Amino acid sequence: MPVALYALAAGAFGIGTTEFVIMGLLMQVAADLKVSIASAGLLISGYALGVFVGAPVLTVATSRLPRKTVLIALMAIFTIGNLCCALAPNYTVLLLARVITALAHGTFFGVGAVVATGLVAADRRASAISIMFTGLTMATLLGVPAGAWLGLHFGWRSTFWAVAAIGVVAMIVIAALVPASRDNSTGIAVRDELRAIGNPAVLLGLLMTVLGFAGVFTVFTYVQPILTEVTGFSESAVSPILLVFGVGMIAGNLLGGKLADRSLMPTLLLTLVVLIAVLSVMTFALHSKVSAVIFVGLLGVAAFATVPPLQLWVLHKANNAQSLASSLNIGAFNLGNALGAWLGGVVVARGPGLGALTWIAALVTLTGLLVALWGRQRENREERLPIGVCPGDAS
Numbered sequence: 372m373p374v375a376l377y378a379l380a381a382g383a384f385g386i387g388t389t390e391f392v393i394m395g396l397l398m399q400v401a402a403d404l405k406v407s408i409a410s411a412g413l414l415i416s417g418y419a420l421g422v423f424v425g426a427p428v429l430t431v432a433t434s435r436l437p438r439k440t441v442l443i444a445l446m447a448i449f450t451i452g453n454l455c456c457a458l459a460p461n462y463t464v465l466l467l468a469r470v471i472t473a474l475a476h477g478t479f480f481g482v483g484a485v486v487a488t489g490l491v492a493a494d495r496r497a498s499a500i501s502i503m504f505t506g507l508t509m510a511t512l513l514g515v516p517a518g519a520w521l522g523l524h525f526g527w528r529s530t531f532w533a534v535a536a537i538g539v540v541a542m543i544v545i546a547a548l549v550p551a552s553r554d555n556s557t558g559i560a561v562r563d564e565l566r567a568i569g570n571p572a573v574l575l576g577l578l579m580t581v582l583g584f585a586g587v588f589t590v591f592t593y594v595q596p597i598l599t600e601v602t603g604f605s606e607s608a609v610s611p612i613l614l615v616f617g618v619g620m621i622a623g624n625l626l627g628g629k630l631a632d633r634s635l636m637p638t639l640l641l642t643l644v645v646l647i648a649v650l651s652v653m654t655f656a657l658h659s660k661v662s663a664v665i666f667v668g669l670l671g672v673a674a675f676a677t678v679p680p681l682q683l684w685v686l687h688k689a690n691n692a693q694s695l696a697s698s699l700n701i702g703a704f705n706l707g708n709a710l711g712a713w714l715g716g717v718v719v720a721r722g723p724g725l726g727a728l729t730w731i732a733a734l735v736t737l738t739g740l741l742v743a744l745w746g747r748q749r750e751n752r753e754e755r756l757p758i759g760v761c762p763g764d765a766s
Contacts, residue, residue: 373490376502378548383506385537388514395519396527404462409716419709421470426477426702445475450538457531481698497679501628512617516610572688575746580703586736587674588711602663619671627676639680643740646673650733
């Protein structure tokens with residue numbers, strides 16, 4: 372695989388660390404800023420909504436610029452946002468700083484995915500996407516546990532100082548390794564891009580992503596209090612357990628990429644089914660420390676096996692609007708994250724509590740599977756239509 376893919380993975384590592392590390396710091400942030408755990412969870416929702424808004428806006432705004440230049444500028448925004456997080460004097464400023472950081476997220480992964488697929492042969496595109504997203508999974512394996520450890524021993528602000536430093540390193544690596552000769556924008560008109568995004572198949576793909584990942588983050592947002600209050604682990608045990616989740620993410624991401632290269636829709640359906648099964652059984656596994664650790668790892672595998680097929684589906688259906696579609700799908704992942712964090716907060720604060728998060732999450736992901744089945748049925752119906760007949764004419 373081209374070395375430029377690993378440069379993109381370096382940027383993904385930094386962005387993934389700042390997105391997920393707050394989950395290992397919720398209790399420290401809540402205590403220091405004197406807010407509830409549910410309110411601290413909104414730092415995840417706020418970030419995710421920032422991604423959802425920033426992805427299409429920045430993608431359109433930078434569509435005429437060279438993609439390498441865009442990627443470097445986005446890492447600069449990311450770095451500045453994390454510096455603001457480290458210096459935030461109160462909860463409101465921290466939330467706004469998280470939103471600023473998030474603005475770079477969706478466009479980076481969206482543009483990066485298009486750059487990644489342009490570096491390899493057509494039959495290796497899902498694998499190229501999975502390599503770039505390996506940076507995101509490595510963030511969970513290494514960045515998030517390290518950030519949680521830093522937060523525990525040196526205060527949560529030290530974590531954001533460290534992530535800002537990662538942003539600087541990522542800018543340097545991208546500048547050095549991503550080839551400028553292969554990163555030109557397509558120059559497609561914004562109106563044509565928006566028309567392509569209006570394709571029902573693209574919209575269904577975005578909805579699959581939102582619903583599928585809403586289930587994941589209904590649970591993962593509150594993994595620290597779940598492990599301490601439901602399973603009975605100490606706070607110091609959370610960081611090593613997050614390592615298990617990170618290993619699972621890497622394995623699932625690479626596996627999902629390889630399977631999606633072979634057969635896209637069956638892989639998409641299979642990964643969603645497995646994710647639902649893991650979330651469902653996890654309800655019972657959390658009451659044993661050994662099985663809880665095992666299922667945290669399985670959740671990582673199941674969740675990130677869905678990423679390459681979901682991203683590749685949207686890229687396939689978007690035709691010439693791949694940059695915008697790819698960025699929107701990253702926004703869809705994060706809208707799912709926001710919905711999941713919000714739903715989990717409601718369940719914790721007003722509903723049946725932490726122990727119910729897993730089965731509620733399974734029901735949410737089930738809706739994503741139903742949308743995927745609808746998408747497959749629609750695709751099969753279109754393939755059976757005679758040439759020249761519009762899909763809308765089918766009965």
